[in-house]
Amino acid sequence: MRILTGIQPSGTPHIGNYFGAMRQIINIQEKGETFVFLADYHSLTTSPEPAQLRANVLELALNFLACGVNTEKSTVLFRQSDVPEVCELTWILNNVTPVGLLERAHSYKDKIAKGFSPNNGLFSYPVLMASDILLYQSNLVPVGKDQKQHLEITRDIAIKFNNQYGEVFTIPDELIPEEVAIVPGTDGQKMSKSYHNTIPIFGKEKEIKKAIMNVVTDCKQLEEPKDPDTCNVVALYKLVATPEELEEMKAKYRAGGYGYGHAKLALFDKLWAYFEPMRKRRAELEQNLDYVWEVLRKGAERARAEATVTMAKVREAVGLR
Numbered sequence: 184m185r186i187l188t189g190i191q192p193s194g195t196p197h198i199g200n201y202f203g204a205m206r207q208i209i210n211i212q213e214k215g216e217t218f219v220f221l222a223d224y225h226s227l228t229t230s231p232e233p234a235q236l237r238a239n240v241l242e243l244a245l246n247f248l249a250c251g252v253n254t255e256k257s258t259v260l261f262r263q264s265d266v267p268e269v270c271e272l273t274w275i276l277n278n279v280t281p282v283g284l285l286e287r288a289h290s291y292k293d294k295i296a297k298g299f300s301p302n303n304g305l306f307s308y309p310v311l312m313a314s315d316i317l318l319y320q321s322n323l324v325p326v327g328k329d330q331k332q333h334l335e336i337t338r339d340i341a342i343k344f345n346n347q348y349g350e351v352f353t354i355p356d357e358l359i360p361e362e363v364a365i366v367p368g369t370d371g372q373k374m375s376k377s378y379h380n381t382i383p384i385f386g387k388e389k390e391i392k393k394a395i396m397n398v399v400t401d402c403k404q405l406e407e408p409k410d411p412d413t414c415n416v417v418a419l420y421k422l423v424a425t426p427e428e429l430e431e432m433k434a435k436y437r438a439g440g441y442g443y444g445h446a447k448l449a450l451f452d453k454l455w456a457y458f459e460p461m462r463k464r465r466a467e468l469e470q471n472l473d474y475v476w477e478v479l480r481k482g483a484e485r486a487r488a489e490a491t492v493t494m495a496k497v498r499e500a501v502g503l504r
């Protein structure tokens with residue numbers, strides 16, 4: 184079974200990325216050969232500074248390795264652009280992709296609404312994503328809930344191609360963790376780099392504390408009873424606390440006499456302790472960047488071997504060879 188996922192190197196990774204995507208990969212990676220790539224071609228759709236993009240790729244590789252992606256055993260970690268065959272496949276798949284399918288993509292509509300220029304890269308983003316998945320004949324794609332539609336588009340494209348040209352592609356399934364769903368940001372919206380509402384995984388103590396202190400709550404006074412089920416602090420605490428600790432906090436909310444400041448400090452302590460081993464591993468890796476680049480080089484070599492096999496079939500099927 185081939186498991187595959189990608190994350191865009193588009194900024195400092197946050198705990199939404201960790202709980203929504205990275206942790207799943209780490210938990211599932213023993214179940215089959217797992218391909219994890221840094222989606223730098225996708226990042227180009229929002230025109231990052233070149234130096235920033237390069238720095239973000241390294242940052243993300245460090246984060247994956249620090250968080251427990253096991254490249255010695257089961258996981259192939261690589262940079263998307265080290266396997267440029269994916270662009271060739273994108274071009275070929277463009278020709279079986281109805282424009283209407285892309286026009287319905289929420290992520291495209293959201294980006295435009297947020298003021299990004301509607302360039303063709305942004306528009307055909309889902310076709311590049313389909314190519315990522317289909318190029319490596321992936322069976323299972325762990326992603327956050329927001330990527331569900333992209334997986335549906337991928338299946339539509341794969342089925343259309345297979346119907347037209349013969350069975351070339353494996354039809355993939357998404358794997359979306361129900362219990363995490365969407366991690367809220369400090370403003371209560373979905374946590375996202377583009378909303379400036381993130382809690383970084385590897386920020387400085389002061390920075391993380393400040394972000395947590397800024398989490399929005401209602402204006403209830405210290406002594407008033409509070410509703411734990413609608414509170415962003417509790418939603419975040421749930422990610423790092425044991426079920427008993429969570430119940431304890433909820434009881435304190437309901438009883439009153441427990442302020443949001445208290446809850447935020449409890450959240451900070453848990454979160455800081457949760458990521459302690461990963462911070463340590465990351466510091467070690469930072470001292471050994473040659474090792475990190477070597478992991479990416481070897482990963483690309485392995486991925487490319489797979490890409491070569493699929494592309495030979497695709498070119499044959501469509502009449503390019």
Ligand code: ADP
Nearest residue numbers: 191199200203204326327365366373374375376
């Ligand atoms: P961002 O929204 O910050 O730009 P990305 O779009 O790069 O994050 O997302 C990378 C991965 O992390 C995706 O699989 C996505 O579904 C997941 N993810 C991002 N934000 C969240 C969140 N707030 N809750 C759950 N998963 C998330």
Ligand code: TRP
Nearest residue numbers: 188189190191222225312315316
């Ligand atoms: N679009 C995904 C995101 O923003 C990243 C991504 C690109 C991806 N290619 C992929 C995820 C292939 C899974 C499989 O989160």
